[in-house]
Amino acid sequence: MRKLTLFIVSDSVGETADLVAKAAASQFRQDLETVSMKRFSHVEDESQLREIAYLAKQQQAIIIYTLVKSCMRKKIKEECQLNGLKCVDLLGPIVNEIGNALEEKPFEEPGLVRQLDEDYFKKIEAIEFAVKYDDGRDPRGVLKADIVLVGVSRTSKTPLSQYLAHRRFKVANVPLVPEVDPPEELYEIDPQKCFGLVISPNVLNSIRKERLIALGLKDDANYAQIERIKQELDHFQKVVSKIGCKVIDVSNRAVEETANLILAEVTNRHL
Known part of the structure; x- marks a missing residue:
């Protein structure tokens, strides 16, 4: 042969x-x-x-x-x-x-095609990371993340995590609720990689009411009450003060705007 x-x-x-x-x-x-x-x-x-x-x-x-x-x-x-x-x-x-x-x-x-492939796989890895460690599902993700987002419910933590993931950053986000102690991992990380997302009570009240209506529920539930919202925001301030992280007001900002602020902060720290 x-x-x-x-x-x-x-x-x-x-x-x-x-x-x-x-x-x-x-x-x-x-x-x-x-x-x-x-x-x-x-x-x-x-x-x-x-x-x-x-x-x-x-x-x-x-x-x-x-x-x-x-x-x-x-x-x-x-x-x-x-x-x-x-x-x-x-x-x-x-x-x-x-x-x-x-x-x-x-x-x-x-070697340009390999660079493109590596960039693509980094993005996929970051997206999968954001899904896995979304909404505080596993606090261990806080220690592995490039960026950690904390905030009360409806402050765009999840869409912001996905947006940053498409920029190849591994992002974990943690919801803050007065009745639940924050994971200890939040106090173990470098405060510079953590960002607190704050929002005005009135804006959050409107967002939560719309959310309840979309779910087919009444908009007068405790979840959307101003007093409850203020209680959550007070708790948020105590936690972020203890962490020592930067706080960004997302009240009148689109996800892209908030993401650009975070990316600018992260980039400047590495210059």
Whole structure:
């Protein structure tokens, strides 16, 4: 049975070319035992290409490459022609077509797709974190979070957590209720990563009434009474004073505005 050697050449990790080569080879050999693949990753200069071409000639290999720099693609094609080698450019034709369609020049920077993937997975991880540690479900999340939000009910803690999660921050939020002691973890964290969300009694009264009506309940429940709201806000002030965290008034702010204030604060602290 005839054997085949494929050289996978990339200026990054080489996963893309490796997967495509395996997919193509699987159409001929299901076990792939007779098709050997050798990956050459992070190829950055032309001298490496000459060495790879020399080895490929010795082993009668086909070179399959994903090189983002046009000069490197040109060089490996030249080396293959000089050595009588067959080669397949997986990336160049696609990059050229996209560049022509957009009327733009490519960055020609290796590894950008991996950066995009890593950024995507960080966002997904942050979103899952926000769901898991929403509404004080598990106080252990307070210690793991990048940002911790505290406030009374209906101060937009959950939507704010999700908004910040889409910016790749792991956020835990904790509701404050007079009858329930706050988790001890709130007093163990760095106060700078905690933000208290305060709101005016009248605005909160209106929000809670609307919430009750939406649930099909009467709007005169204790939950929406001004006295009850003031009691909760007094409790909130005691807790955030003990934590020593920054307090943001969300009374007349959209979630995006509050999030931008928090992000500005976090960014400035890391400068």
